[in-house]
Amino acid sequence: MSTKTVAYDVIIAGAGPTGLMLAGELAMAGVRCRVVERREDRTRESRALGLHGRTMEVLNMRGLAEEVLARANPIPQVRVSLGHSLFDMSRLATDYGQLTIIPQGETEEILEKRATDLGVAVDRGVALTGCRQNGPVVHCTLEQNGKVWEESASWLVGCDGSRSRVREAMGAEFTGATYPYTIIVADVRLGTPLDDQLLIRVGRAGLVVATDFGNGWYRMGVIDRDKPWSDEPVTLDEVERTLAKLFGRNMRPSEPLWTSRFHIQERQASFYRQGRMLIAGDAAHVHSPLGGQGLNLGIQDAMNLGWKLGAVVGGRASDDLLDTFELERRRVSQGVIKVTDIATRMMTSDRLPARIARRTVMSVASRIPATHRTAVGHLSGIATRYPTMASAVGASPLTGTRVPDLRVAGHGAPVRIHEALRHGGFVLIDREDGAPLLPAVAEGDGRLVRIGGRIVADSGPWNKPEVVLIRPDGYCAWAGPRARARQELALACRRWVQS
Numbered sequence: 001m002s003t004k005t006v007a008y009d010v011i012i013a014g015a016g017p018t019g020l021m022l023a024g025e026l027a028m029a030g031v032r033c034r035v036v037e038r039r040e041d042r043t044r045e046s047r048a049l050g051l052h053g054r055t056m057e058v059l060n061m062r063g064l065a066e067e068v069l070a071r072a073n074p075i076p077q078v079r080v081s082l083g084h085s086l087f088d089m090s091r092l093a094t095d096y097g098q099l100t101i102i103p104q105g106e107t108e109e110i111l112e113k114r115a116t117d118l119g120v121a122v123d124r125g126v127a128l129t130g131c132r133q134n135g136p137v138v139h140c141t142l143e144q145n146g147k148v149w150e151e152s153a154s155w156l157v158g159c160d161g162s163r164s165r166v167r168e169a170m171g172a173e174f175t176g177a178t179y180p181y182t183i184i185v186a187d188v189r190l191g192t193p194l195d196d197q198l199l200i201r202v203g204r205a206g207l208v209v210a211t212d213f214g215n216g217w218y219r220m221g222v223i224d225r226d227k228p229w230s231d232e233p234v235t236l237d238e239v240e241r242t243l244a245k246l247f248g249r250n251m252r253p254s255e256p257l258w259t260s261r262f263h264i265q266e267r268q269a270s271f272y273r274q275g276r277m278l279i280a281g282d283a284a285h286v287h288s289p290l291g292g293q294g295l296n297l298g299i300q301d302a303m304n305l306g307w308k309l310g311a312v313v314g315g316r317a318s319d320d321l322l323d324t325f326e327l328e329r330r331r332v333s334q335g336v337i338k339v340t341d342i343a344t345r346m347m348t349s350d351r352l353p354a355r356i357a358r359r360t361v362m363s364v365a366s367r368i369p370a371t372h373r374t375a376v377g378h379l380s381g382i383a384t385r386y387p388t389m390a391s392a393v394g395a396s397p398l399t400g401t402r403v404p405d406l407r408v409a410g411h412g413a414p415v416r417i418h419e420a421l422r423h424g425g426f427v428l429i430d431r432e433d434g435a436p437l438l439p440a441v442a443e444g445d446g447r448l449v450r451i452g453g454r455i456v457a458d459s460g461p462w463n464k465p466e467v468v469l470i471r472p473d474g475y476c477a478w479a480g481p482r483a484r485a486r487q488e489l490a491l492a493c494r495r496w497v498q499s
């Protein structure tokens with residue numbers, strides 16, 4: 001085996017959505033990173049096709065949302081056949097009150113272009129076959145076309161999917177379970193059109209989730225109760241028969257672009273970091289596809305980890321900051337695993353209590369405004385809050401919450417906060433144009449943008465604080481009155497900007 005030592009700060013294993021998003025974040029932070037991807041080509045399978053509201057906000061914070069929207073079909077409402085329930089995302093307080101439908105391959109293309117434009121090397125056809133940590137270095141064994149060599153980096157991040165090599169090398173367990181049924185996915189045209197763009201239909205025969213790509217094709221995700229488990233290849237004939245059973249009429253599917261059958265699992269890694277090795281995305285957690293959260297969680301993991309690892313590599317933070325990645329993101333994926341597990345069991349069981357429960361729960365959740373708000377808030381990621389941040393000194397109830405795209409009016413035209421975050425650093429909103437509030441070093445290194453002015457329009461609780469510090473991933477690090485800001489902000493900064 002040859003040894004080639006390349007001076008990368010970070011090697012990322014896996015060019016899926018998580019790895020590509022992370023690569024872009026690290027490059028923005030000035031980190032030299034390289035992505036190695038086992039596959040020769042980008043996936044052409046549609047796989048994960050729905051971007052939720054918070055993911056679109058995050059992509060907007062990096063200037064990518066417009067390109068996604070130009071290729072996507074935005075769907076504002078999900079209809080569930082049970083009790084004629086309707087989940088309406090257009091009522092969410094975001095510019096992206098919708099499920100944005102775009103095939104995974106296209107999302108990856110956009111993320112890869114951003115990463116390579118920022119100077120990241122994405123090497124396809126290169127597999128990570130082993131890794132070990134030795135002091136401040138991680139040695140990675142790489143393989144391409146039978147050639148094996150070793151490269152080293154200061155950090156290794158496994159974004160290498162559910163069978164992660166990096167997770168294995170870290171010695172983390174992937175505990176959980178495999179559900180006792182397989183799911184069929186088929187991207188097809190339908191001879192019998194559907195009235196809804198996104199429909200979940202549940203009956204005695206099973207479950208179907210039908211999603212309109214907006215270009216004549218539909219994604220049909222099906223669980224057939226008569227054939228719960230199979231490893232056979234999917235045929236168009238099987239898709240036609242199963243859909244006819246579930247819809248009570250022939251849906252006349254044709255021209256399959258992609259079909260697959262896969263096992264549903266729910267698993268979580270016992271830890272996300274060991275020294276200089278970390279995992280994110282599917283490598284750290286997998287769950288039922290009901291709710292379409294997989295890719296969304298991966299992108300949010302990358303957004304959370306990117307600026308933290310960037311700060312550690314750049315010497316602006318101690319590596320303790322990385323522990324907050326697991327603390328914050330693990331709780332979110334745990335919540336998703338729990339909720340999707342309950343929903344999947346409820347939707348797939350044919351037992352009487354489950355049949356009663358799903359009708360009752362769906363009706364209550366969709367018809368009572370407060371429960372509807374909670375349901376779509378969690379589904380979209382808009383309601384995500386990082387409670388570990390609440391322990392920050394002087395925390396207000398806004399600390400740890402997602403910051404909406406606030407408009408701040410100063411001297412010139414109003415500034416949109418999600419656009420202000422595009423530089424990849426912190427943003428400080430200060431209602432007064434007074435003396436700088438933060439230590440000069442924090443404001444001076446270009447990683448903190450200060451915006452003087454008042455938050456305009458009806459921004460609910462955000463109208464109250466005079467000063468707001470926003471993290472690079474769009475979460476509130478500190479909010480409060482100017483009188484408390486000088487002392488408490490410095491402490492908050494020590495925690496988040498420079499540990």
Ligand SMILES: Cc1cc2nc3c(=O)[nH]c(=O)nc-3n(C[C@H](O)[C@H](O)[C@H](O)COP(=O)(O)OP(=O)(O)OC[C@H]3O[C@@H](n4cnc5c(N)ncnc54)[C@H](O)[C@@H]3O)c2cc1C
Nearest residue numbers: 014016017018038048127128160161281282292293294295
């Ligand atoms: C068939 C299928 C259908 C799906 N449908 C949906 C859906 O409808 N909705 C939804 O939300 N989610 C769906 N998912 C899940 C979703 O695709 C994942 O949650 C998402 O892709 C996670 O992104 P990731 O980057 O973390 O991992 P992945 O997308 O799995 O990317 C990991 C990458 O790492 C590479 N890799 C693996 N091992 C190595 C190695 N040793 N060296 C180098 N590279 C390596 C892989 O080739 C891959 O490109 C589906 C998944 C599958 C498999």
